[in-house]
Amino acid sequence: MTAQNPAADGPGGESAAGQDRKATILRAAIDVFATKGYHGCRIADVAREAKVAYGLVYHYFKNKDELLQSVFRVGWDFFVGRVKEAIAANGELESRIRGICDVCFEAYRKDPRAVRVLVLQVARSPAIGGRSRQTAFEEIIGLCTAMFTEARAAGQLRAGMDPTLAALLLFGALEMGLTAFVVGLSDASDPAALERAKAQIADSFLNGMLAPEAEWKSERSATRSRAARRS
Amino acid sequence: MTAQNPAADGPGGESAAGQDRKATILRAAIDVFATKGYHGCRIADVAREAKVAYGLVYHYFKNKDELLQSVFRVGWDFFVGRVKEAIAANGELESRIRGICDVCFEAYRKDPRAVRVLVLQVARSPAIGGRSRQTAFEEIIGLCTAMFTEARAAGQLRAGMDPTLAALLLFGALEMGLTAFVVGLSDASDPAALERAKAQIADSFLNGMLAPEAEWKSERSATRSRAARRS
DNA sequence: CCCGCGGCTGATTCTTGAATCAGTAGGGGT
């Protein structure tokens, strides 16, 4: 008992301390979902992890589903934002792809738990997240499809390659690569292993995806990538 | 009580009928899990789908989890078997890969529901299936890792490519490709779309994975895939 | 004919855990 909250704001204003607590709960939710899974945990677990009263969770979140929803939205929006940046920051297809790989692996390095939740819990699961999962999925795929469509127009895609399928395969490769770490099949504690995996995913994806030299129109800057490919 | 007698066969009725019922329930479980998900359905749904009394489900399966376990084991064993065949039936890396792609897409064509359950429900999920998920995952990946290791020894792998990672990427691509259909992002009702996707997955994977001509020792038969790449 | 046995039934019981709610604390406005 004894609600020990030294900070409270005036009426009508949002309490900074309140946002603090909310963030704590969100964080705890990520950790608990990551270890026990959405269905495998109780709200009590989240409350305990956050060191917060059971009821407070319901003070900030309508129900368990909204909690998951929030975890997802925060994590996903961040991720999508980073991917957009990676695309915008690079003009060339290869560096864009590598940028996207960077974003994924960096996210995992920085917060494996969160990635685990996104990859393992939300991404797959019919009921969980309702329509937002489907939407989110299409959000990223659409983003990258556009990128690949542009690349194809520039003649950079292997002939006959569907841009949407290209987008799917990129994330398929990334997701499975990350899953290996998440699931413990690869050694996540070794940063070098992460780097190696990242590089190899990008390499194998690119070299299968880039059109062969012969067909390049290349009004773009002369690509060093050609040289890289050779070796 | 607990009628756990496997050797018992009814007089005229035959225990074959019993196996029949059990199979019916298993089939119903696949369909229900596929549409509503493991957590999203009740045993009553399975019973209704199987047109069987509620209690009979518990007559044949200890509990809900064992039901899922059975669904998984049956489906997965079949799948792994087919993959083994595909590897054994072909001597060359490229045809083996294409064979594996065939198996996956054929399985989907034949029984989308079952694939859906394997891909969406069991594959990801910490609690579900307990340790069997982990094991099963390693089963396939190990199988293919061996294949790629062999290929690398023969100089067919791009330099520096890790066999396990190669295995992961192959299934990452396949799984995501299939997911697109499962989730409705691609048109599953169009058989041509399936064929196209299958071919493109194999192509993009192979052309990124096969070592470039220059580095080939090639005691193996010259692959037409080289020519395909050119065009 | 009746006894028992095994496949089978589905209402009943029991567990779990989500969500509620009556209430405390304390601060700031009036």
Next chain:
DNA sequence: ACCCCTACTGATTCAAGAATCAGCCGCGGG
């Protein structure tokens, strides 16, 4: 001084649905 509003608490309530169990039905054998 009072009031009220927001943050917060955790025992209590309640529904869902997993698992049980008391018993039926039809047959074959004694």
